[in-house]
Amino acid sequence: MPDHIKAVNDAVLSFDGDLVKKLVTGAIESGVDPVVLMNEGLSKAIVEIGDRFGREEIFLMELMAAADACMGGVKIVKKTILDNSVDAGKPKGVIVMGTVEGDIHNIGKDIVKTLLEAAGFVVHDIGVDQPAEVFVKKAIEVNAKIVASSALITTTSPNQKKIEDKLREAGIRDTVRTIIGGAATSPEWAEEIGSDYYAPTATDGVNIIKKYFEGA
Structure with missing residues (x-):
């Protein structure tokens, strides 16, 4: 896992929302593909958190804290993707x-x-x-x-x-x-x-x- 993506993943797993946003912004500015960042960093982190909760290794409040931290990064990535979208015209479906x-x-x-x-x-x-x-x-x-x-x-x-x-x-x-x-x-x-x-x-x-x- 590339350093930028691993850092984002680790920040979510640490429930650090401010750090997640900082790292996501930095990764995008460094040229990391936002879709890759979403799939490999944010998504995998939240799946891991869900697995930990399922194994009763963390509490509900920690699950919610991780989700909140992740969503901060997701919002930044979503904005980047939409801002860079070039598709327009008639809806495709x-x-x-x-x-x-x-x-x-x-x-x-x-x-x-x-x-x-x-x-x-x-x-x-x-x-x-x-x-x-x-x-x-x-x-x-x-x-x-x-x-x-x-x-x-x-x-x-x-x-x-x-x-x-x-x-x-x-x-x-x-x-x-x-x-x-x-x-x-x-x-x-x-x-x-x-x-x-x-x-x-x-x-x-x-x-x-x-x-x-x-x-x-």
Whole structure:
């Protein structure tokens, strides 16, 4: 792991929000790709924090402190990505995105949203802790072609299957594609619940969505 990225990672793991912002700004000014910084530094750090919390090695307050520290860096990276975006004109596609019910984590989702918006897509972010019905209602409302859901906690991933079920009940499953991501997901889980795509990283998610719309 390059020094700039490792330093950001370590700062998040130390719950030092001020240092995270300083290091992220310095890394970007030094020419580090903001997408790489997001994926390799900030995202991996928050996944590690989530794993530590799952193993009961840290307390909830520490988990929240790390998330706050990470978000300070995410905001800087998001602004950089959007400021440097050159995609404009007609929107390339409409996507509904959110974190499933019972899960309040938003960092991974926000990363994907930023990258997609920078690439010219319209993203309707319904937020965190959202029931399957809300995903479906919004997809119908905006005529979305992609429904993307994130689950970081294992106990909440079954709610991704509920999204599949509710899309079928609404009669629109054949007209949309679903993509899942988050630490609680896997290719096997995507296959089990019937999701069209699985994205192990934010960049993978963006690339999958781009390829879908290019071929649509």
